[in-house]
Amino acid sequence: MRVDFAPLRIPFRRRLQTGAVLQWVFSFLALAQCCTALFIVLLFTRCWFVSVLYATWWYWDRNTPYQGGRRSHFLRSVKVWNYFRDYFPIRLIKTADLDPKKNYIFGFHPHGVLVAGAFANFCTEVTGFSYLYPGLKPHMLMLPLWFRIPFFRDYIMSAGLVPSDKESAKYLLRRAEGGNAVVIAIGGAPEALDARPGASTLLLLNRKGFVKLALQYGSPLVPVFSFGENELFDQVSNPKGSVLRRIQERLQAIMGISLPLFHARGILQYSFGLVPYRKPIHTVVGKPIEVEKKENPTQAEINELHQKYIEELSKLFEEHKTKYKVPEDKHLSFI
Template sequence: MKIEFAPLNIPLQRRLQTAAVLQWLFSFLLLAQCCLAAFVLLALSDWWIFTLLYAGWLWLDWDTPTSGGRRSHWVRNWNVWQHFRDYFPLKLVKTADLDPTKNYIFGFHPHGVLVAGGFGNFCTEATGFSRLFPGLRSHLLMLPFWFRVPFFRDYIMFGGLVSSCKSSLAHLVSRPGGGNVAVVAVGGAPEALDARPGALTLQVKNRKGFIKLALKHGAHLVPVFSFGENELFDQMENPAGSALRRLQNRLQNIMGIAMPLFHARGVFQYNFGLMPYRKPIHTYVGKPIPVVQTPSPSSEDIERLHTDYLQSLTELFEQHKHVYGLDEDQHLTYI
């Protein structure tokens, strides 16, 4: 196979875009391990007092990831996120106004490999979330495991990431006076294992926990579909029942995180690497589904709202799929 190298005369802007995505990829894949290693090395060095002080801070701050996190306006507005946006490019599209006196649960679909659209749109201001939805604060839910890593937890909370545990979601959507948006990648880790170009299958039929919490706290539901999310990476073939898929499922059950074996392009060549393809991502925020607070929702209440949610998600996809160039006979499949 002939390797296609990137030309030397690439404009500076494109190089900055590549650098921005590279640092984001490093943050997702390696920063947690580096932070943990730094903490251990400090503990074993003459600077051990700093780890002791941080451990005390960690004990005092342990519940913050489940209590709304610690967003930083400054971090969310870093210039690097604008270069990150322009790499794909990434676009956030509003289809309806949202009342800032209400709390919302955004159901984000599809999960993709690394939730690039979810991060860029809801953990940064690069696509103008606060401008499009004034008075609302977005929080992307992430597996609780990552908030136990020293230093790393503080960094990801600055962007608006919070724990995905039930108490964390309940805290966000029960805020008096509203104004909170909890963004849930509904398909979760299992859906990431099927994220590849052309995939339109969503794991949502049996995902009803967010529906129940919406009812209990009266949070309005909003379907979100990110066209292009699955086009960023290829994956090794891992059909259901294969040895690789069984191994991935077992690791997921043990560690709680997905281990997709993905690849795309490199930094200096276009044939192979872990950098995502330069594919446009259009993230559409649908119309809100009003939810009447039901402190003790019945199974029928949950099923009814879940059906309404899937209908709204389907309508959102069908109304806008032509913008991304999808054919009329391409439809979502729910499992």
């Protein structure tokens, strides 16, 4: 295979951008494992008390992730995220005002491999969420597994991440004074297995839990489509029914996380590696779908709102796709 090396003379700013993205990929793929190893290793050194003190703190603080987490404006705003944003680049596009006295559910699509657009827009301040939507705090949902890992849990909470657990979401949505935006990557881990350039199929038809939550708390639904999310990585062919896909689905059922075999470019060359391609991401936040509160919604009411959500998401995609170089004949499909 021919290796396409990067030029030796590259602006230092671009190298900083690549470094910022590299640490983000590392955080997704290996930081949790490193934190676990550190916690265990410290127990067998003269610094054993660090792990013991942390374990004590951890027990006392165990419910925090399920009660809104512990975000840090400082860590959400550090300059490294500016370089991360500019690498692709990533932009957040507003289409309607949102009332900060209400709580919202944002449905984020597509999941992509590593949800880069969702992270930049809702877990950092560098694309202007707080400026575009004053008074709203985004809380992105993440698998509860990651909040059971020492040190790592505190790092991800600082970004505004909370567990993708019903009680966690309910805590935010029941806030009477409003001001919360619960961000859910609806397709979740299974959708990541189909994330590749050109993909436009969303795992949504049987995902109705977020709709039921919206009805129970009267929280408006906001469709969000991130153009370019699937363009960042290639993925080893894994059609449904293939041996690889069956293994991935089995592991996903056991572990709760999917393991897409993705690849893109490297640090000093463009031919292979785990660094995403420099492809622009435009995350478009749609208009809110007003929801009438029903503490015990019927299945018919859930289905009706779910269908309306699909229609509004499709409309959002169709209205904006040509602006972001999506072919006119490309349409969303749902499974």
